[in-house]
Amino acid sequence: MSGRDDIKVQTEQIDQALVVQPHGEIDLSRSPAFRTYLTQAVKKKPERLIIDLAEVPYMDSSGVATLVEAMQTARRTNAKLVLCGLQDKVRSIFEIARLDMVFTIVGTRDEALQS
Amino acid sequence: MICNVAQRIGFADAVGSKIALAVDEALCNVIKHGYQRAPDGWIWMDLYVDDGESPSLTIVLEDRASQIDPDQIRSRDLDDIRPGGLGVHIIKEIMDHVTYEKRDGGGMRLTMRKDLSAVPETVSESVSSTTDKGTADT
Numbered sequence A: 001m002s003g004r005d006d007i008k009v010q011t012e013q014i015d016q017a018l019v020v021q022p023h024g025e026i027d028l029s030r031s032p033a034f035r036t037y038l039t040q041a042v043k044k045k046p047e048r049l050i051i052d053l054a055e056v057p058y059m060d061s062s063g064v065a066t067l068v069e070a071m072q073t074a075r076r077t078n079a080k081l082v083l084c085g086l087q088d089k090v091r092s093i094f095e096i097a098r099l100d101m102v103f104t105i106v107g108t109r110d111e112a113l114q115s
Numbered sequence B: 001m002i003c004n005v006a007q008r009i010g011f012a013d014a015v016g017s018k019i020a021l022a023v024d025e026a027l028c029n030v031i032k033h034g035y036q037r038a039p040d041g042w043i044w045m046d047l048y049v050d051d052g053e054s055p056s057l058t059i060v061l062e063d064r065a066s067q068i069d070p071d072q073i074r075s076r077d078l079d080d081i082r083p084g085g086l087g088v089h090i091i092k093e094i095m096d097h098v099t100y101e102k103r104d105g106g107g108m109r110l111t112m113r114k115d116l117s118a119v120p121e122t123v124s125e126s127v128s129s130t131t132d133k134g135t136a137d138t
Helices: A031-043 A061-076 A088-096 A109-114 B002-009 B013-034 B087-094
Strands: A008-014 A017-023 A048-052 A080-084 A104-106 B043-050 B056-063 B097-102 B108-115 B131-137
Touching: A008 A031, A017 A031, A017 A109, A031 A048, A031 A061, A048 A061, A048 A109, A061 A080, A061 A088, A061 B013, A080 A109, A088 B013, A088 B087, B002 B013, B002 B043, B002 B056, B013 B043, B013 B056, B013 B087, B013 B108
Parallel strands: A017 A048, A048 A080, A080 A104
Antiparallel strands: A008 A017, B043 B056, B043 B131, B056 B108, B097 B108
């Protein structure tokens, strides 16, 4: 069982894409652990880094900041970062921060693999 | 708790969630910047429900953290895409009135108000009481 500051993250390599799927809320306490997973994922230099947020019911700006950092790092390695599976509450913060047009956001993991 | 109180006034579930997000961001800012991430700093939260002719929900957060000139607390330029610095923007985007003040004797006070009249999405719940106040220490 993970602690309050820990986060369960599953990763899966699908062809040239690396799929990262965090589970649970991503807030101030869990963002540092999530950042560590994302840093490791970007270092693998996948052609496509897919972050599947289907199992994330809530995210605050610290989680968004972690994703912005990952996007910028991925760009430097020419990896395409795609977000998918956003629940309404999570999508809302991207819209409020006006980042919904900055990230590539699609509905499902299959769409992310094909985008 | 925030969502439940907001719904009781008549805010839709989605709006209540956004208000809760604004409170979350405000608390995070106090912890990160005011208390430099120390986990044991005091934060007091008061909720004021006005369910009269102009229903609104007011949340007041007070702390004993380091003080900052309220004029220095600003949203950042959203065109500057970088990690961090979104909390104040999110709070001001969601809430209708946001005021930062220095508290007498130290710490800061943040007052945030959401007006039901400013939100198109409402639920048709009846409201039973006139004014409530709840207090929570975090």
